[in-house]
Amino acid sequence: MASIARTFMAARPAMLRLAPRAAPIARTPFRTFSSSRMSLLRKYTKDHEWVDLSADHKTAVVGISEYAAEQLGDVVYVELPEAPGDWIEQGDAIGAVESVKSASDINAPIRCKVHSVNKALEEKPSTINQVPEDDSHGGGWIAKVDIDEAGVKQFEGLLDAEAYQAFVSTVDEE
Amino acid sequence: MRPLRHLGRRPIVPPPSSSSSFTIPITSSRQFSESAAANPSNKTQIYVSRSTDPLTNLSLEHRLLQTTHPDSTVLLLYTNRPCVVIGRNQNPWVEVNQARLGPQSAIQLVRRRSGGGAVFHDEGNVNFSVTCPPKAFHRDTHAEMVVRALKSLGEGAARVNERHDIVVDRGEEGTFKVSGSAYKLTRLRSLHHGTCLLRSPGLRSISGLLRAPGETFIKAQGVDSVRSPVANVGVEPAAFVDAVVDEFRRMYGGGGEVDGFGDEVLEVEKVREGYEEMRERAWVYGQTPRFVLSTEATEDDPRERPAVPFEKLAEGFLHDLLSDYVPVLTFSQSKLYIEAKRGIINNLKLNGTSLESPSIVGASIWEISDWATRLRDAGAEVDDVQEVGAWLDGVLATQP
Structure with a gap:
């Protein structure tokens, strides 16, 4: 979703500076109710997707970052992938969102196979704007996926929270 | 666009008339070439279509988005024969009076890949499309470019409004929309395309076409159109094309050539595949949200x-x-x-x-x-x- 990142750059600079960047990572209370409470690790892509890997390395949850959600502007529709679906390669579309007349793809952060989707987003797409990094019930996560060894390997190559925040701040300064 | 389930192969019927209504300032006689489009040295590319088939134009536009170098900026101008084009996430039974389209009136219903609302196209409407790197993208940048082109043609009242549309203020008569925009954003590329009503003879039929009999009975997910009063700018399509090309060159340099293409571009395999995919009713109707x-x-x-x-x-x-x-x-x-x-x-x-x-x-x-x-x-x-x-x-x- 690098594309999305620039969408509102010139229009909402003040918003960007004020945005609480570290908030989602620190938001542990949500995890208590999460089906992925076993989750050990969250990593990010440079395209602004996040992925939570389960402890057993068999499943993961994916979504888009707070940064991406801000850049998108008001999300009016989320097109979810089919569940259960086929294997999706890293970087291929796993869904799509529409905001401010723009259709944007959401890409698979790692090779994965969708086993369930966040149906609540169909009724309430704005959840993506409110809690994009929340993987619990009522959160803005996109899909729960199965992963294989290739996906785990790709996961290792992604950015951890700190590296992602650093990346985002360089994007902003450009 | 995800793969479609029903990709039956129907032969492509040649459009009834394929000649554009304006003379095009095409300076190159070469055929469209994917490898030339993808060549990193072609940083600025300008294309003007001779085809009036909406699917040919949209399919080439999409192919340019997929193949042109990520650092390049690409301008495409085209005019379609009468059609109604809905956004990627719209409901045709809410947006369009399909009984009015009909085989007789030969107004084709098309679903594009970009977001946004329903618009009407005919030979008096010229579409502009700019594909650029995500870093350079802003929703108003190329609407402003078109506004400068319109001003250079004497339409001083043109401006971009808060919906990123181009409107003209006509004193007491009010403000009228002359151009609507939509966007398709991918990892490597950002596409902004828009209409520009210049001398559309079909202006009066627009509101009837874009009013569906089922609207009051249907609750749809996805995107609703926002209705706006529309007007023609009143400039010649050929002059508009020239002026937009000038403004584009002013922004991105490149005294480069203007490439033309017509329906022969469907001989390019991927352009043809895109054409067939968009023509399927599984796309036009089957992409409708719940x-x-x-x-x-x-x-x-x-x-x-x-x-x-x-x-x-x-x-x-x-x-x-x-x-x-x-x-x-x-x-x-x-x-x-x-x-x-x-x-x-x-x-x-x-x-x-x-x-x-x-x-x-x-x-x-x-x-x-x-x-x-x-x-x-x-x-x-x-x-x-x-x-x-x-x-x-x-x-x-x-x-x-």
């Missing part, structure tokens, strides 16, 4: 419903306490409820009872041309099945 059509107010959609034509005065019987049947006249009307996702029926209820037949559940709306017969086949046992069917033929109409 919706509910109901003749009664529902919890999710409490709007009061207008009368439906199958409401009729019917004879009934009242069971009276003395065990006599007394004939009375009552209003009888079947209550209809349809739930569909991706244009496929999930549930259809008549008077609260779901029809479980596979000729309804799992059926694609676009494959039903005679609803009364289909409902009877599915075992519908209501008196007014003929009327219900005839009504549905209208509100869920599709182009063949």
